[in-house]
Amino acid sequence: MVRALGVLLVCQLAGETAARALSLPVPGPVLGLALLFVALQASARWTGVTPETIERTDLGRVADGLLGALGLLFLPAGAGVVGHLGLFGEHGAALLVALVGSTLLALAATVLVFVAVGRGVARRAGRAP
DSSP, X not given: OHHHHHHHHHHHHHHHHHHHHTXXXXXXXXXXXXXHHHHHHHHHHHHOOOTTTGGGSXXXXXXXXXXXXXXXXXXXXXXXHHHTHHHHHHHHHXXXXXXHHHHHHHHXXXXXXXXXXXXXHHHXXXXXX
């Protein structure tokens, strides 16, 4: 179990190091997760571990344990919100507009991407959109 936790931490450290060293706009833990994915895909050939069997390995059990405690990681953010309630009262309208506006923009971008992909797939299949 300690070795599996070490693997997770090394992947996160490698991702964080790469993100900072290369000034990438991607968070280090995301790069570490991608690195872990690539490493698992590459090692699957030698170890025989598949996505269906990963849960029976030490790495799978450690990851499940961390995911089970994920809710605890949101407590500091909740405490920060409560600690800054005055700012929410002062800038609440602007925050609400930013939150709703960014949500609508994200939904619109998602719709446009799906429409564009749908048209591309239809063209490749020889059908008109």
